[in-house]
Amino acid sequence: MYKILLLSLWICFATTNAIHGQQSREIISTTYGKVAGSLSTDGKVKVFKGIPFAAPPIGTLRWKKPMPPIPWKDVKVCTTFSASPMQPKPAPFFVWSEEYLIPSEPISEDCLYLNVWTSNKNTSTKKPVLVWIYGGGFTSGGSACPIYDGEAFAREDVVFVSLNYRVGIFGFFAHPDINMNNDGVGSGNFGILDQIAGLHWVKENIAAFGGDPNNVTIAGQSAGSMSVNCLVASPLAKGLFTKAIAESGSNFTRGNLSKEQAVQASDVYAKSLGKSSIEELRGISAEELLKRNSSMRGPYIDGVVLPQHILDIFQEGKENKVTLLTGWNQDEGMILGKPKDAMQYVNDIKVQYKENADQLLKYYPATSDENAVKSQVYISRDQVFGMQNYTWSNISSRNGSKVFVYRFTRLVPENKTGSKYSAFHTGEVPYAYNNLKFVNRPFQEEDHRLASTMSSFWINFIKRGDPNEKGLPAWPSYHEEDKSIMIFDTESRVGKLQDGEALKFLHSITTKSK
Secondary structure, three states: OHHHHHHHHHHHHHHHHHHHHHHHOEEEEOOOOEEEEEEOOOOOEEEEEEEEOOOOOOHHHOOOOOOOOOOOOOOEEOEOOOOEOOOOOOOOEOOEOHHHOOOOOOEOOOOOEEEEEEEOOOOOOOEEEEEEEOOOOOOOOOOOOHHHOOHHHHOOOOEEEEEOOOOHHHHEOOOHHHHHOOOOOOOOEHHHHHHHHHHHHHHHHHHHHOEEEEEEEEEEEOHHHHHHHHHHHOHHHOOOOOEEEEEOOOOOOOOOEEHHHHHHHHHHHHHHOOOOOHHHHHOOOHHHHHHOOOOOOOOEEOOOOOOOOHHHHHHOOOOOOOEEEEEEEOOOOOOOOOOOOHHHHHHHHHHHHHHHHHHHHHHOOOOOHHHHHHHHHHHHHHHHHHHHHHHHHHHHHHOOOOEEEEEEOOOEOOOOOOOOOEOOOOOOHHHHOOOHHHOOOOOOHHHHHHHHHHHHHHHHHHHHOOOOOOOOOOOOOOOOOOOEEEEEOOOOEEEEOOOHHHHHHHHHHHHHOO
16 A cells, blocks of 8 residues: 555656646747757746757768758757767867867767757747857867857847857868769858858748847857858858857958869868768768868858958958947967067068068067067967958948947956966957856956946847947947947947057058968
């Protein structure tokens, strides 16, 4: 009798929990089938992780444009992140602790999934949508990084979407067979094609999650920002978004490989594996492909996704017109190896820049060894980030788009005892998306205040195309003549871009040399 009573109680308990578990699941119908998500602990945010937006790019689909997923009949449980794209296992390095990296596992070619955070409020008003695109130099990264969590924005009535795209040799491979073997696309820019496929999924499905498919902002940082730049330039992405947030990265120096260069680099890679056809290469394991170093590290001018160099597309006014929020960080320049002393630095500048060297040294001087080290860091920052986003701001403003520019100067606490604080590359991301709680660093009250300010600006921009609202510092739109920008620090304020002439000159001589 006692055993029967215990069994009855257990069945009752299990049934109650099962019913409760079903009730806590949020089921939504998508184009390809129903998906079940979960609720945040307080029930205010619905979360869907690992929704397929394309078929797994494996086997015969490796190095093909993203194909539609196979529809499913049962409800697909989407409560955990999918595998991150195929890449080496992550390990913390320099200032980037594990919160800035993908989980160590799973990592797989089967990676084309996205995640959605949305408010659990019942409202007839469609919410603005943000689509987040991660960085990682086009060779690493994934949407499961802790600092990319979308719950904070969902609580402010923004539908937050993050998506995976292929990276490295899997994402950018211009093998000659691809023109004949890629369903008419004729491009090896698979990573960008993945992003476009994800945006098409958003256009078709986001209304079911409460989002407005006609109010979509694309956002990214580093290679994610460069991706945003590609999408704004690409005719294939036309009509998929209206606003763009670009943090530290774009492609305005004609630095992308041409199609011929990309094909040649891919051919060299294939020969290093002793293979010639794309079919043979598809038979090699992903792990083996990763072992071989490849010079294919990002988008190239393929004539399809990118019909021309991005600088030319913008200068000719052919880009997709968007309202733009963009900027870069104070300390994101890096010196690889030992810094040069003043004499060596000056000599190297004169050799590299010849008749432009004296003018360049006025902007990046070497009056002492200490000063030379600082100039090396700044010229590194400006070559990769500063002059790129500065040029984008100027051209977009000239082309009639509304532009808002920032400089992030807050000295972010580092995670190592005795390390200096700096406004390092990626340092702004947890502030802008109000995710400091995911980062294990000794943040102060002013850090949390800055995160509140930045995320409010970002949310306003996503909603209305204007970051301003009462209670925040007034952020004027950017114009090349005035150069007013927002400076994010312990006290955020409007200021003038002080190094505009240096950035303009550096861009002019860098572009001329291409």
